[in-house]
Amino acid sequence: MRSDTLLEELGVNGLGEVDEPAFSGLAERHRRELHVHCYRMLGSFEDAEDTVQETFLRAWRRRDTFEGRSTFRAWLYRIATNACLDLLAKRRPEPATGGEVRWLQPYPDRLLDELPTGDTDDPETVAVARETIELAYVVAVQHLAPRPRAVLILRDVLGWPAKDVAELLGDSVNSVNSALQRARAGMRQHLPAERQDWTGGEDDAGTRELVRRFSDLSVASDVDGIAAMLRDDVRCSMPPTPGLYVGRDAVVNDWKEDGFESMTGLRAVPTSVNRQPAVAFYQWHEREGAYLPLTIDALRISGGAITEIVTFHADRFPRLGLPERLPADGTGQERHEQPQ
Template sequence: MSSRGVTRHMDDGYDDERDGEMTVDTRMAETDEQEFSALAERHRRELHVHCYRMLGSFDDAEDAVQETFLRAWRRRETFEGRSTFRAWLYRIATNTCLDLLATKRPEPATGGEVLWLQPYPDRLLDDPEVAAAARETLELAYVVAVQHLAPRPRAALLLRDVVGWPAKEVAELLGDSVNSVNSALQRARAGMREHLPAERQDWTGGEDDAATRELVRRFTDATVATDIDTLAAMLRDDVRSSMPPTPGVHRGRDAVLADWVQDGFTEITGLRGVPTSVNRQPAVAFYLWRDAEDAHVPLTLDVLRVSGGRITEVTIFHDDQFARLGLPERLPATR
């Protein structure tokens, strides 16, 4: 893999015999709704992850998969068995995402921020369909970089470099020539190099990384104590911070800390932190004590990117993400 992670990952695989679907009945028009649903549901999670990469939003990916299944059922007679049922669903899902982008987000992201960005629960990534997916293509920085690409080059990149489709198959889906797809892919890879962190090869932060776990513990303790000086020592000089959907990306330790102080961080009391993970990255769910609730209630989810033993990015999400991530809706008082 290159230092910027733009070579082919093929983590989802493109093996026609991978899922045993060479024997899928091609008389799909005769399939009843229950049988069709059972076939399609096998691929729900991997299609959802694909749509999430395309769209950058968990909610939009959910809508796209639902629309994909609806379109597939309505057009089931068009499945002729020339490819696997799985590949046929990927085609429909990709076109669904392109249609959604055309109406909802005709322009790609700019300036390094994605206001519609949402985290993806790691517990769903443990599904057997996607458990082997490359961590690099699920981390927030990768998803953010993808959102800066125009829709069709974005689709070409994900289908070629992540799903592992041959250029001919991508060209057929997009209605382009192989040369056009290869040209779009080159532009997309160049765009990814521009928007991905330069040190990406050196990222750490897997759950097996004891040093990262210790860093997350210290980050949690310092945040609960609102100890700005200790936090400063953990941040790399070029750290960046954002809080989608709130506009604004803060770059550099001084700018990030100044933003936190301005937001009243040092005046907060009654915090508790719960370590978790999303997008294959370490994260901490912070809860704030509320007397009226007699409990700690959700406040923010801080997702960390770690490099060289320092925190190099903090993406902060609002409390509306907690339920989706399977986090407790409240923490009782500690007695």
């Protein structure tokens, strides 16, 4: 929405004349896309929520500075980006290292569905929106220094001109272009060489069948069966628990050391996060008479094999809209499911 249209709609000559409810109504239209932008910058769903709230507070306090040279939406993005940079300087002065991001949190697909559709007929636009929210991309971004990170997201994801990014950051166009090249090089270090290797790909029958098999084998605690589904260079992490395991043998050995083979009373619920297939696991608790949240496995699948598993703790279930418990299956007993 252009600034003149915005002000005409409100019947005022400037944002300084807008009352708080009207201003909040305008800002709320952009909440979800701003939240996703902050999530890409920060890697944390909760930090992104805090930053969007800070963005709206700053926007209201600085409404007199809106000069109409850009859209109201672009103005909010400027404020949100600076709020992210301020938070990064305060909470995480150093970027991630070693391939893992301990503050990483999943983003529920049901909330991504709230994003403005825009030009959905453009395949490249659709691909960029999907691929840049996947966990592999978000993790790689967290390894960049904050300012190059902002440049990369503003230029490559949002498609901002270099001069607009330079103005936002108080830098020169040459500096922005240089930062973009460094950021792209940094991303190549943390992503597989080919795009099709790191994107989760489209939802198809083969992927759904693989996820079903993974769910069944997990419920049966069949480690060897799951191992056969893993690519040789599979990666496995469990933020915020430290540790990144790379390679089938390392991943399987970690599962066995943690006693995964002896787990019983599991149930699996298919879901999706970050435009990737995921499985929520519940475990039977006799005292509660129900299955309670255990973990969520987000899967990256390529070439018919699992190439990455990111496991999140039970505290993520509410954010993902998952049930807080599952009832017994009618017999009052836990159900022991077996792979087919």
